[in-house]
Amino acid sequence: MSGIPQVKLNNGITMPQLGLGVFSMQDGKEVREAIKTAFDEGYRSIDTAKVYGNEKSVGQAIKESKIPRKELFLTTKVWNSDQGYLQALEAFQHSMDRLGEDYLDLYLVHWPVKDKYVDTWKALEKLYHDGIVRSIGVSNFQVHHLEYLFQYAEIIPAVNQIEQHPYLVQKELQDFCALHDIKIEAWSPLGRGAVLNDETLALLGQKYGKTSAQITLRWQIQHGIITIPKSSRAERIKENISIFDFSLEQGDMDIIDGLNRNYRIGPDPDNFNL
Numbered sequence: 001m002s003g004i005p006q007v008k009l010n011n012g013i014t015m016p017q018l019g020l021g022v023f024s025m026q027d028g029k030e031v032r033e034a035i036k037t038a039f040d041e042g043y044r045s046i047d048t049a050k051v052y053g054n055e056k057s058v059g060q061a062i063k064e065s066k067i068p069r070k071e072l073f074l075t076t077k078v079w080n081s082d083q084g085y086l087q088a089l090e091a092f093q094h095s096m097d098r099l100g101e102d103y104l105d106l107y108l109v110h111w112p113v114k115d116k117y118v119d120t121w122k123a124l125e126k127l128y129h130d131g132i133v134r135s136i137g138v139s140n141f142q143v144h145h146l147e148y149l150f151q152y153a154e155i156i157p158a159v160n161q162i163e164q165h166p167y168l169v170q171k172e173l174q175d176f177c178a179l180h181d182i183k184i185e186a187w188s189p190l191g192r193g194a195v196l197n198d199e200t201l202a203l204l205g206q207k208y209g210k211t212s213a214q215i216t217l218r219w220q221i222q223h224g225i226i227t228i229p230k231s232s233r234a235e236r237i238k239e240n241i242s243i244f245d246f247s248l249e250q251g252d253m254d255i256i257d258g259l260n261r262n263y264r265i266g267p268d269p270d271n272f273n274l
Contacts, residue, residue: 003042003244004016004017004018004042004043004044004241004244005017005018005221005244007183007224007226009135009158009159009183010156010158010181010182010183011135011155011158013105013134013135013158015045015073015105015106015135015159015183015226016043016044016045016073016226017221017225017226017227018043018045018217018221018226018227018228018229018240018241018243019043019044019045019046019047019073019075019226019227019228020034020035020038020043020045020046020047020228020229020230020231020237021047021187021228021229021230022034022035022046022047022048022052022054022058022230023049023052023187023188023230024052024230025052025054025230025232026054027053027054027056027057028054028057030232031054031057031058031061031232032057032060032061032064033232034231034232034237035058035061035062035065036061036064036065037234037237037238038237038241039061039065039067041237041238041241042241043237043241044067044071044072044073045072045073045074045075045228046058046061046062046072046073046074046075047075047076047161047187047228048074048075048076048077049076049077049079049108049110050076050077050078050079050082050091050094050095050110051077051079051110055076055095055098055099056098056099056100058074058099059098059099059100059101060100062074062099062100062101063100069101072105073105073106074099074101074104074105074106075104075105075106075107075108076095076099076104076107076108077107077108077109077110077139078091078092078095078107078108078109078110078120078123078124079091079110080110080111080113080272083109083113083116083117083119083120084116084119084120084123085119085120085122085123086123087120087123088119088120088123088124089123089126089127092107092123092127092133096132102132103131103132103133103134104132104133104134105133105134105135106133106134106135106136106137106158106159107124107127107133107135107136107137108136108137108138108139108159108161109121109124109137109138109139109141110139110140111139111140111267111269111272112138112140112141112142112145112269117138117141117145117149118148118149118152118153121136121138121149121152121153122152124136125153125154125155128155135158135159136155136157136158137157137158137159137160137161137182137185138157138159138160138161139160139161139162139187140161140162140163140266140267140269140272141157141160141162141269142173142269142270143172143173143176145269146160146176146177146180146182150180156180156181156182157182158182158183159182159183159184159185159226160173160177160182160183160184160185161185161186161187161228162184162185162186162187163186163187163188163264163265163266164184164186164187164189164220164225165186165188165189165190165191165194165195165216166191166195166198166201166216166219166256166259166260167191167194167195167259167260167261167262167263168191168260168261168262168263168264168265169257169259169260171257171260174223174225183224183225183226184224184225184226185225185226185227185228186220186225186226186227186228187228187266188230188265188266189216189217189220189227189228189229190213190216190217190229191263191265192265194263194265195212195216195259196211196212196213197212198212198259200255200256200259201215201216201256201259204248204252204255204256207252208246208248209246210243210246211239213229213236213239213240214239214240214242214243215248215256216256217229217240217243218243218246218247218248219248219253219256221243221244222247222248222253223253
């Protein structure tokens with residue numbers, strides 16, 4: 001097996017520290033084959049979302065795998081147009097119908113839609129209390145979004161899934177989440193490929209006999225970050241999980257930390273309500 005570490009969330013639930021993201025994968029054969037490869041390689045965590053349009057195939061791949069459901073960790077997210085209390089509850093049920101599941105391991109508020117994300121969070125709290133979601137969290141929330149949410153929340157989010165890679169470290173946000181026992185999960189951990197041609201990462205790859213992608217993912221693992229690289233290519237899926245047979249020296253961790261450019265490839269969380 002892969003030896004993927006487990007991270008304990010703030011409600012005691014454990015989550016694999018490495019998973020497969022299926023953003024932008026086409027519903028159907030591409031998703032099912034990627035997940036099959038991932039499962040064969042030892043992945044046990046799959047991250048999808050309503051807006052990705054592939055929840056149905058994710059559910060089919062899980063069923064086809066014959067892996068006991070309790071050994072898997074499944075995440076999906078409520079989209080911006082579905083935010084609000086009743087809307088989020090309805091969206092959850094639609095996601096479950098597409099996935100063919102009767103419970104989720106993690107449900108996330110996909111973006112902090114102004115004037116709606118608190119009501120959406122209240123819906124997630126209900127789902128958690130009802131026992132059909134094992135843990136709840138947020139995605140793309142900045143410090144001020146979390147501070148506002150805390151004024152109304154009964155439950156502190158277990159996870160904040162954010163854009164995080166060597167060019168966008170988000171140290172202040174990481175520190176704030178650590179203070180409140182919220183785990184950081186990195187989407188687009190390789191900057192949609194932007195960091196793969198970085199000269200510093202390439203040199204570190206030569207030092208350790210690894211690729212730039214493996215160096216980057218290992219850096220996140222050693223920082224305690226949950227990471228979900230997306231790939232539908234079998235060789236990449238295998239490469240991304242082959243990071244548990246080496247460790248980066250502290251000096252090299254510091255070098256990668258220093259690559260930060262505050263370079264955001266995704267939307268600005270303060271200006272993405274649609």
